[in-house]
Amino acid sequence: MKQSKYSVVIVGSGVAGLYAASGIAKHLTQNQKILLITKSPLGESNSRYAQGGIACVNRQNKKDSVEQHTTDTLKAGAGLGEKKVVEDISKLSEEVIEDLILKGVNFDKDNNGDFLYSLAGAHSIKRVLHCCNDATGQGIVEALIKSVKADNNIDIREKTMAVELLQSEKECAGVIVFDKKTKEHEIIYTSNLIIATGGVGQIYKYTTNPYGATGDGIALAYEAGVDVQDMEFIQFHPTALVINPNNRNRFLISEAVRGEGAKLVNNNGEKFMYKYNEKKDLAARDIVTRAIFSEMKKENTQNVFLDISDIGYENFLNRFPHIAKKCKINGIDVTKNLIPIAPAAHYIMGGVKANIDGSTSIKGLYVIGEAASTGFHGANRLACNSLLECAVCAYELTQKISINHFDETKISDLKVSETIKAYSNKPNYKEINYKVLKDKLRDIMWNEVGIIRSEKSLSDAKKQIQELKNNFANKKQCFSFEEYEYRNMLTIAELIIESAIKRHESRGAHFNKDFPKTENIAKHSIVNKFSNLHLNISL
Numbered sequence: 001m002k003q004s005k006y007s008v009v010i011v012g013s014g015v016a017g018l019y020a021a022s023g024i025a026k027h028l029t030q031n032q033k034i035l036l037i038t039k040s041p042l043g044e045s046n047s048r049y050a051q052g053g054i055a056c057v058n059r060q061n062k063k064d065s066v067e068q069h070t071t072d073t074l075k076a077g078a079g080l081g082e083k084k085v086v087e088d089i090s091k092l093s094e095e096v097i098e099d100l101i102l103k104g105v106n107f108d109k110d111n112n113g114d115f116l117y118s119l120a121g122a123h124s125i126k127r128v129l130h131c132c133n134d135a136t137g138q139g140i141v142e143a144l145i146k147s148v149k150a151d152n153n154i155d156i157r158e159k160t161m162a163v164e165l166l167q168s169e170k171e172c173a174g175v176i177v178f179d180k181k182t183k184e185h186e187i188i189y190t191s192n193l194i195i196a197t198g199g200v201g202q203i204y205k206y207t208t209n210p211y212g213a214t215g216d217g218i219a220l221a222y223e224a225g226v227d228v229q230d231m232e233f234i235q236f237h238p239t240a241l242v243i244n245p246n247n248r249n250r251f252l253i254s255e256a257v258r259g260e261g262a263k264l265v266n267n268n269g270e271k272f273m274y275k276y277n278e279k280k281d282l283a284a285r286d287i288v289t290r291a292i293f294s295e296m297k298k299e300n301t302q303n304v305f306l307d308i309s310d311i312g313y314e315n316f317l318n319r320f321p322h323i324a325k326k327c328k329i330n331g332i333d334v335t336k337n338l339i340p341i342a343p344a345a346h347y348i349m350g351g352v353k354a355n356i357d358g359s360t361s362i363k364g365l366y367v368i369g370e371a372a373s374t375g376f377h378g379a380n381r382l383a384c385n386s387l388l389e390c391a392v393c394a395y396e397l398t399q400k401i402s403i404n405h406f407d408e409t410k411i412s413d414l415k416v417s418e419t420i421k422a423y424s425n426k427p428n429y430k431e432i433n434y435k436v437l438k439d440k441l442r443d444i445m446w447n448e449v450g451i452i453r454s455e456k457s458l459s460d461a462k463k464q465i466q467e468l469k470n471n472f473a474n475k476k477q478c479f480s481f482e483e484y485e486y487r488n489m490l491t492i493a494e495l496i497i498e499s500a501i502k503r504h505e506s507r508g509a510h511f512n513k514d515f516p517k518t519e520n521i522a523k524h525s526i527v528n529k530f531s532n533l534h535l536n537i538s539l
Helices: 014-025 065-078 083-102 136-149 216-222 285-298 311-320 323-331 388-402 414-421 436-446 455-470 482-503
Strands: 002-005 008-011 034-038 153-159 161-168 171-179 185-189 191-197 234-241 263-265 304-307 337-348 351-353 365-367 523-530 531-537
Touching: 002 234, 002 323, 008 014, 008 171, 008 365, 014 034, 065 083, 136 153, 136 263, 136 304, 136 388, 161 185, 161 191, 161 414, 161 436, 171 191, 171 216, 171 414, 191 216, 216 351, 216 365, 216 482, 234 285, 234 414, 263 285, 285 304, 311 323, 436 455, 436 482, 482 523, 482 531
Parallel strands: 002 185, 008 034, 008 191, 034 153, 191 365
Antiparallel strands: 161 171, 171 185, 234 337, 263 304, 304 337, 523 531
């Protein structure tokens, strides 16, 4: 197998990965290099499709404060958020926004040059910055791609997938990658490996996530023995565009649409959110999602609607041009005010247990972005806090890593050699169609481990996923991206199910109808490959 060495290797090219690459590159000498690998085209990620914006506590916004943003975030997080983590990220938001502007991100401003702020669900005031109107993620990603491509210290490899971590005892030694085009593996040694692979939405039948969101980084870290936290908390975004009920990948309709005045209505045109929460259409995402799910079940329909009449057609076109264009392309006439929507898997609050600088229990292994669980989001993410966490944690990581951290990688360790040996020979079994198996797994997760769960549904899911796993021939080297993704999806599904089974309560995005109440003491679920799952009391 081919071998190479880099000072830093970053896996993933969303906001977290790109921002980390751009920031760390400033610390490198001429002979030091960063390798940025992505299994998708550069920048294809959940970040790119984030529409609403990025939450920011800004001195210009006199009505806001770190304390207020912290309160909103912790309340949305249903008691599971870590207060100090939330405060620290909130405090850094303005500094990070200023740095993003220096890197070419043009946030929308009014005629006086002041930031335009939007309101999103469960925020007490307008504090959400946006760019390109309703394409904030795309705007930030494109600016960071330009910065990364311009830096000679950064090498980029697309359509390359990380398939196994190399570690020497408690220390990171590198990663084994798989090239989609050549179907060859390569050993890449590094003493600084950064996982920024995003979320897990593709393990569900309906999702707003792009095809690459199969939980790869979380699965790899778990297999390496890193603690994984709060995997049962999957956020289903309440408003994904329903073009065709059979369409699996769904376009996100930003929460900012409701922030501007749109209302949810059922198939009879009746508003219904007043029956579920005092904040009505601007309640936290878990509440709105379950309300929509309940209305759909009552009516036996595939969707409800967003009524944009209170925004006005012209205002809607000006504020949400990308959403309006998507609707028009798909034959939806927004002049009639109604947009068909339904919930879809969107974001995982859990992930690899990490600090806000990305550090984990393994020296030299960092995890940032959606793949990490820092305690910021708790049991239910507050709208527009995802891009904020990606940016702040990447920023903090760049401050942590400096030229002194680029140690010589140890490549002669016995444990590393044994891992590499497992990839020396080609698999000796027949390759099969993993698309069918992926779809079967997605159906199981949607039907049994979805918006509303039960003891029976979770038990049934566990048995069905175990059967799929028993029939999976290979646990190490695979033939293709599809097979590696399926391997990781099985791991992620098991982690979500096991964590959900152990939680005998309903909290935030996790709702079990057999345990509908929320316990007084909030606890994190922690799972480690080499020890039993347990619950830790949240501080």
